[in-house]
Amino acid sequence: MVAPIALSVRRIEHGDGFHAYMLRSSQGLLDPFLGVDHAWMSAPTFAPHTHAGFSAVSYLFLDSETGVHNRDSIGTDNIIRPGGVHWTTAGKGIVHEEIPSESNKTVHSLQIFVDLDARQKDVEPYPLTLEPEKVPVIRLPGSEVRIPIGSFHGVKSPLDPPTDVTLLDITLGENSYLSIPVEAGKIAFVIPVFGEVEIGGELYGGCDVKVAFLSRSMESYTVELKSNNGRAGVVVFVGEPIHAK
Structure with missing residues (x-):
């Protein structure tokens, strides 16, 4: 039997439109996961930013009041709806941005960072999407x-x-x-x-x-x-x- 160990998380805030509980992998403890943000976002928060060498995954809980408008540097432009998943394999590098698809409504989500093995860290970036009904x-x-x-x-x-x-x-x-x-x-x-x-x-x-x-x-x-x-x-x-x- 494996006994659970309690890990602490850190609360972060960005203005009035974003707060999250942030879990990070200290010394590879969560490998293959690099970290998870359990987040609430009600306004555009982060400017377009770069990821490389891992995957950035968004999962929206069903109680989200709206979806997320996702855009990236390889031409992806879609709405992640409540209950859906969007997996961005960043590979050699990608710039993306995610904002609530409607103003003054709150997105309840997980932002998950997953490592890639050495063979995949330099692949061309690509997205995977799973709609809520699937x-x-x-x-x-x-x-x-x-x-x-x-x-x-x-x-x-x-x-x-x-x-x-x-x-x-x-x-x-x-x-x-x-x-x-x-x-x-x-x-x-x-x-x-x-x-x-x-x-x-x-x-x-x-x-x-x-x-x-x-x-x-x-x-x-x-x-x-x-x-x-x-x-x-x-x-x-x-x-x-x-x-x-």
Whole structure:
């Protein structure tokens, strides 16, 4: 059994239109993930900026009041709708910008930074998009699992990213339980979205902002989620470290 470790996050703000809880991979702890921003944006915040050598992934939660207008230097110009995913493989370099598609409405999202292996760091940049209605959903007793990236219970997302990772957007009903299997050699971490969830006997969520991290193991293990105090929402990330291969 792998016991979770509580990781701290940092709150950041940019003016009145953006705030986020920022998680970063210290000394490669989250490999293949470089970091995650759990963010709320209601106004244009960041000027067009460059990414290179990794992937920048945007996932919009279903409770977003509007979508995101995404533009980049290779000609992509699209709206990421609530519930959808846009994966930008930056490769040798790309300039992009993301702003709310409507004024005075809030986007609730994850900005996820995923590493690329050495062979892919200099590829030509390219985008991948998955529309909300194409995201698989599994409904189990007491829980609902959206699968924007990766797989769960034998159901696989249509998105085929360059780095093999999983992202699960999970809603637990009151007094519900869900077990997430993690294959040997992979890491996992859980970010609370709303409510409180028990992981490894410890509560996450509420006013205490922290992330549950589970390190890689030579054997498979499970992440046990319990909602004891009403409904709860979490996102679960799973991936195999690139630099451990």
